Amino acid sequence: AQSVTQLDSQVPVFEEAPVELRCNYSSSVSVYLFWYVQYPNQGLQLLLKYLSGSTLVKGINGFEAEFNKSQTSFHLRKPSVHISDTAEYFCAVTHMEYGNKLVFGAGTILRVKS
Amino acid sequence: DGGITQSPKYLFRKEGQNVTLSCEQNLNHDAMYWYRQDPGQGLRLIYYSQIVNDFQKGDIAEGYSVSREKKESFPLTVTSAQKNPTAFYLCASSPHRQGSYEQYFGPGTRLTVT
Numbered sequence: 025a026q027s028v029t030q031l032d033s034q035v036p037v038f039e040e041a042p043v044e045l046r047c048n049y050s051s052s053v054s055v056y057l058f059w060y061v062q063y064p065n066q067g068l069q070l071l072l073k074y075l076s077g078s079t080l081v082k083g084i085n086g087f088e089a090e091f092n093k094s095q096t097s098f099h100l101r102k103p104s105v106h107i108s109d110t111a112e113y114f115c116a117v118t119h120m121e122y123g124n125k126l127v128f129g130a131g132t133i134l135r136v137k138s
Numbered sequence: 139d140g141g142i143t144q145s146p147k148y149l150f151r152k153e154g155q156n157v158t159l160s161c162e163q164n165l166n167h168d169a170m171y172w173y174r175q176d177p178g179q180g181l182r183l184i185y186y187s188q189i190v191n192d193f194q195k196g197d198i199a200e201g202y203s204v205s206r207e208k209k210e211s212f213p214l215t216v217t218s219a220q221k222n223p224t225a226f227y228l229c230a231s232s233p234h235r236q237g238s239y240e241q242y243f244g245p246g247t248r249l250t251v252t
Contacts, residue, residue, distance in 0.1 A: 033178065056239045067142075067228055067243035068181075075239065114180060124169060124188075124232055124239050125196075128180040 026051045028117050030129035037105055038137050045100040045132045047115030057098040058116040058126065059089055068114060074098065085109070110136045141165065142244035144229050149249045151223075159214045159247045161229035168233065170212035171241060174198060175226040187212055216249065223251045 031046040049055060056075050060068040072083025079091040089100045098115060112133050116126040142163045151157045163170065169188045173181040183196030187206040201220025206212055212231075216223045226248050230241040 028180075058240060060243075065226075065246070065248070067144075067245045068230075069243070070240050073240055118239055124241075125171075125183060125186060126181075126239075126241055128182075130178055130180040 026055070026117055026119070026127045028115050028127055028129035030113075030115055030132045032132050033130065034133045034135065036135045036137060039107055040104050042103050043101065043105050043109075043134065045113050045115075045134065047098045047100065047129060049096050049098065049115075049117045051096070051117060051119060053119050053121065055117050055119045057089075057091060058118075059083065059087070059098070059100050060114045060116060061085075062112045062114065062131075064111075071100070071113070105134070105136050107136050107138060109134060142229060142231055142242060144227075144244040144247050146247060147245065149247055151249070151251050153251055154218045155251075156218055157216050157223075157249065157251075159216070159227055159229075159249070161212045161214065161244060163210055163212075163229075163231045163242075163244075165231055165233075165242065166209070167231035167242070168209070169231060170206070171230040171232075172196075172202070172204065172212070172214045173228045173230065175228055175246075181228065184214065216251075223249060225249060 027050045029048045037043045058073045059071040074091045082088045112131045115129040145160045171186040172184040185204040187193035203215045228246045229244040232241045
């Protein structure tokens with residue numbers, strides 16, 4: 025069975041500082057990986073996805089993530105955060121045999137302070 | 139504008155009553171999903187449907203029911219058998235074709251049962 029672990033439940037960071045949100049997954053087959061963002065009382069918005077190819081994936085709002093197969097990780101990074109990046113971030117995984125069902129991590133709340 | 143709509147945004151019910159949450163999409167997606175979100179637990183899959191008139195239980199289907207009579211609609215009924223129904227409910231859809239695995243989310247319905 026697949027599982028996703030987001031290692032930090034909350035990450036406080038000052039504005040304009042870099043940030044990394046960590047995500048590890050467990051799966052015995054090739055996977056597809058996603059990062060979503062959720063602002064308070066809203067639905068989830070896709071930030072970026074890894075399906076195949078280059079292991080460095082760029083997404084919206086200046087975010088990027090790197091797929092590391094040997095470490096089964098898919099960490100999300102941004103070189104300089106803004107107050108508006110304050111939100112909850114979810115890592116998710118699926119694979120072809122899983123019928124497109126996504127398995128989500130518990131989420132990481134990013135708090136950007138001025 | 140294409141997208142997913144969920145109504146209402148907030149819903150209040152008395153314990154013992156059944157309640158139906160609406161989810162409509164105009165993205166022409168084949169697959170639709172219902173998730174429940176509780177603080178610190180990420181998203182948990184309740185039911186999903188990959189084609190009209192067919193649906194499968196997810197990880198936490200007990201106390202819930204769904205129907206899929208039309209491609210664009212996937213209503214969720216929270217029955218009185220659901221022991222702890224107060225939560226944020228999210229509907230999603232996906233094209234369900236090879237090479238496209240991401241899901242698109244609606245804005246959510248916050249259900250409070252007292």
